Amino acid sequence: MGEIEDAIERAGEEAFTRPPPKTLQGRINYLIRQFGSARAVAAEIGVTADSVNRYRRGARKHPRPDAAVRQRWQPQVRKRRQRQAAATGGITVETRARFGYTAPVGTTDDGRFRRLTVNLPAPYAQRLFDAHDAGAGEQQMKNIIAEGFKDIYFQDGGSRATGISDVAISEIDYLDLGY
Numbered sequence: 001m002g003e004i005e006d007a008i009e010r011a012g013e014e015a016f017t018r019p020p021p022k023t024l025q026g027r028i029n030y031l032i033r034q035f036g037s038a039r040a041v042a043a044e045i046g047v048t049a050d051s052v053n054r055y056r057r058g059a060r061k062h063p064r065p066d067a068a069v070r071q072r073w074q075p076q077v078r079k080r081r082q083r084q085a086a087a088t089g090g091i092t093v094e095t096r097a098r099f100g101y102t103a104p105v106g107t108t109d110d111g112r113f114r115r116l117t118v119n120l121p122a123p124y125a126q127r128l129f130d131a132h133d134a135g136a137g138e139q140q141m142k143n144i145i146a147e148g149f150k151d152i153y154f155q156d157g158g159s160r161a162t163g164i165s166d167v168a169i170s171e172i173d174y175l176d177l178g179y
Contacts, residue, residue, distance in 0.1 A: 002138035003175050004145070008128075011091075011177040012078040013070060020073045027069045028055040034072055044068055085179035086126035092119050092178040093145055098171040101154065101164045111170065116153060124148040125179060142169045 021027045031041045038052040045052075045065045054060035085091050093116075100111030128144050150167035151157065 002141070003172050004128075004138060004141040004177075005132065007175045007177040008132055009071065011179055012081065013073075014178070015077050015081040016074050017077055018074070020069050024055055024061065024065075025058060027065045028052060030069055031065055031072075032056075041065070041068075081179060082125075082129045086122055086129055088122055089125075089179060090119055090121045091125040091128065092117065093148070093175065094178070095169075095175040096173040097169050097175070099146075099149070100168045100170065101150070102166040111168070113171075113173075116149065118149055118153045120145070120148040120152060142172075145169060 021030050028041065031044070032038060032052075035041050035044060037049075038056075039049045042049040042052045045068050051060060055065070095117075096113060096115040098111045099114050099116075124144060124147070128141060131141050131144060146167045146169045149169075150164060154164050154167060
């Protein structure tokens, strides 16, 4: 997974109304209910079906299924929060990355690192979530966020820096989303 996809997953986890199962047996039992069999769970988490059954009995203690549980926990809650952000609230993007832009002749367009926290309106959230759900690549999602930064941060809704025609994000140190 890419940085933006990870950030969407982390933001979705903040929407949980209940914590995921804490015990290893609880996590394995949840996954078995989701996948239907120990063999399917084993294929998902990369162990044998016998190991899954040992997890269930408590005979094996090395936890491996935590990421698989968190990824599937409360999907309706996540979707509801995403729909809310896409309809009214928008998303908050906090990042430290290199931003470059295309500008008129005679001005500098050298990319530089910036630490930005920007509230992007609902249409950008909708486009980002749609792209994520459609399986878009990391670059396509970066372009959506960069376009939002161009409109909201660099051009301030069209009141300044109107000569900037394109903003690009590269070398992301970190990226966090909130919605």
